Amino acid sequence: MPEYLEVAARSSFILLSLFFITKLLGKKQLSKLSFFEYITGITVGSIAGTLSMDLGLPLSEGLMSILLWFSFPLLFSFISLKSSRFRRFAEGKPSVFIKDGQIDEKALRKEKYSVDELLEQLRKKDVFRAADVEFATLDTNGDLSVMLKKEKQPLVKEDMLAVFQRATPPQAVIIDGKIDEAALKAVGFDKPWLLKELLKRKLDFEAVFLAQADSEGNLTLDLFNWTNTQQN
Incomplete structure (x- = not known):
């Protein structure tokens, strides 16, 4: 077989293999890459390019190398779904950059973020004064989430009916059926309050996904699928 046909055949086979492997990774990896996934993608691309052009390299060994490199993100994703503790270790926690209009310089330095970069990200969200921000956090995927102070938020119907209160971000007080008492404390409540609220709904915390x-006592729940089926 002529070399150019062999290169074309190897390239086509490698492209199809990468397509099916990428489908296995799921849409999450396609939308936002972690640092580890970014390095994996670069390495796999380099291996694939070398396999396509270097006819002296065995195709089977190259594909085995690609599969091994792809297996680690899959393994990390699987363990992260099963363990919230491992998920926090692997992906980290959001960093609070602004709280009650005050910028946390230590958090900026920790994440290697300059004030200019922070202001630029705020402007992209149509926020031009840091003092107008109630909370701004750098999420684990690198996005900046911003909550404006109550008086700076657009007026909605509830504002006409309710007494003005300072806005606070909601906290995830139950994740994967496990209570986070630190998150409860952050919104001013404790475990007995949460259990009482669940009892009103005839639910056990282990059934809550x-x-x-929030600090106003609003509680929203998302149950495990098997719980929804039992209730129906």
Whole structure:
């Protein structure tokens, strides 16, 4: 077989293999890459390019190397779904950059973020004064989430009916059926309050996939699928 045909055949086979492997990784990896996934993608691309052009390299060994490099993100994703502790270790926690209009310089230095970069990200969200921000956090995927102070938020119907209160971000007080007492404390409540609220709904905390609460006592629940089936 002529070399150019062999290169074309190897390239086509490698492209199809990469396509199916990428499908296995899921849409999450396609939308936002972690640092580890970014390095993996660069390495796999380099291996694939070398396999396509270097006819002296065995195709089977190259594909085995690609599969091994792809297996680690899959393994990390699987363990992260099963363990919230490992998920926090692997992905980290959001960093609070602004709280009650005050910039946390230590958090900026820790994340290697300059004030100019922070202001630029705020402007992209149509926020031009840091003092107008109630909370701004750098999420684990690198996005900046911003909550404006109550008086700076657009007026909604509830504002006409309710007494003015300072806005606070909701906290995930239950994740994967496990209570986070630190998150409860952050919104001013404790475990007995949460259990009482769940009892009103005839629920056990182990049946809750995700529960979020704020300092005003608003509690939203998302149950495990098997719980929804039992209730129906």
